[in-house]
Amino acid sequence: MDLSVVVPVKNEEENIDPLVDELCSALDGLYQYEIVYVDDGSSDETWERLVALSKGLSQLTIIRHRGSYGQSNAILTGVKAARSSLIVTLDGDGQNDPADIPTLVEVFKAPNSPPDLQLVVGHRRKRMDSWVKRVSARVANGVRGYLLKDGTPDTGCGLKLFPREIFLGLPFFNHMHRFLPALIQRSGGAVVSVEVNHRPRKHGRSHYGIWDRLWVGLVDLCGVMWLQRRSKVAEIEEVINFEN
Ligand SMILES: Nc1nc2c(ncn2[C@@H]2O[C@H](COP(=O)(O)OP(=O)(O)O)[C@@H](O)[C@H]2O)c(=O)[nH]1
Numbered sequence: 105m106d107l108s109v110v111v112p113v114k115n116e117e118e119n120i121d122p123l124v125d126e127l128c129s130a131l132d133g134l135y136q137y138e139i140v141y142v143d144d145g146s147s148d149e150t151w152e153r154l155v156a157l158s159k160g161l162s163q164l165t166i167i168r169h170r171g172s173y174g175q176s177n178a179i180l181t182g183v184k185a186a187r188s189s190l191i192v193t194l195d196g197d198g199q200n201d202p203a204d205i206p207t208l209v210e211v212f213k214a215p216n217s218p219p220d221l222q223l224v225v226g227h228r229r230k231r232m233d234s235w236v237k238r239v240s241a242r243v244a245n246g247v248r249g250y251l252l253k254d255g256t257p258d259t260g261c262g263l264k265l266f267p268r269e270i271f272l273g274l275p276f277f278n279h280m281h282r283f284l285p286a287l288i289q290r291s292g293g294a295v296v297s298v299e300v301n302h303r304p305r306k307h308g309r310s311h312y313g314i315w316d317r318l319w320v321g322l323v324d325l326c327g328v329m330w331l332q333r334r335s336k337v338a339e340i341e342e343v344i345n346f347e348n
């Protein structure tokens with residue numbers, strides 16, 4: 105298998121069918137792939153829609169949490185269940201465009217990409233969100249970029265590509281999916297940003313307001329700075345095994 109696409113969802117009933125359709129159109133014929141949806145305690149018909157779809161679609165795996173554990177946990181569940189060594193994540197609300205996935209894969213596999221490349225992250229240059237969200241994201245990205253020096257213009261973009269093993273080796277905490285560039289650089293990996301399409305939300309509504317993002321974001325930012333200060337990457341000088 106070439107690729108596992110992990111989609112965390114909570115209360116996205118109307119976005120399930122159109123996005124799975126788009127994912128299949130974007131990936132069919134290009135890759136051997138699977139799609140892993142993780143339903144994080146939805147209270148609408150999200151799960152029922154997924155069950156109905158999965159019956160006719162062998163490349164779709166669906167997993168349901170017992171309650172709501174947050175988006176990072178949903179991504180972790182999906183990555184653990186994934187069968188490919190290469191993961192792509194995207195939001196389940198249809199705001200990320202599945203047609204961008206092949207670009208991310210090409211960038212990751214390009215011969216001129218950095219040798220230690222471990223994360224390709226989407227950059228939503230033209231964000232199709234309310235102005236309140238656009239302004240708060242700009243401020244948050246500015247502060248985060250200044251403090252963490254992660255060189256990434258848009259860490260909140262749901263569209264990301266990384267090797268499964270790398271993700272599973274990162275320190276885990278709720279909301280860590282917004283800090284992947286800094287966490288990956290901390291352990292010696294390189295990160296590349298790629299411009300991607302962004303679309304307005306057609307159905308449902310956003311789960312995050314600016315206030316919960318601001319306060320949680322500040323605490324998380326301090327936590328990530330602490331992790332950066334405590335990082336130490338060991339360089340292997342020699343490995344010997346006499347059995348060979
Ligand atoms: N698993 C999980 N997914 C969530 C949660 N909140 C949001 N999401 C998903 O994360 C993605 C982005 O959320 P969204 O509300 O659109 O955030 P926005 O695009 O930043 O406004 C969507 O696929 C949501 O369904 C949550 O608590 N748990």
Ligand SMILES: [Mg+2]
Nearest residue numbers: 195197199305
């Ligand atoms: Mg969204």
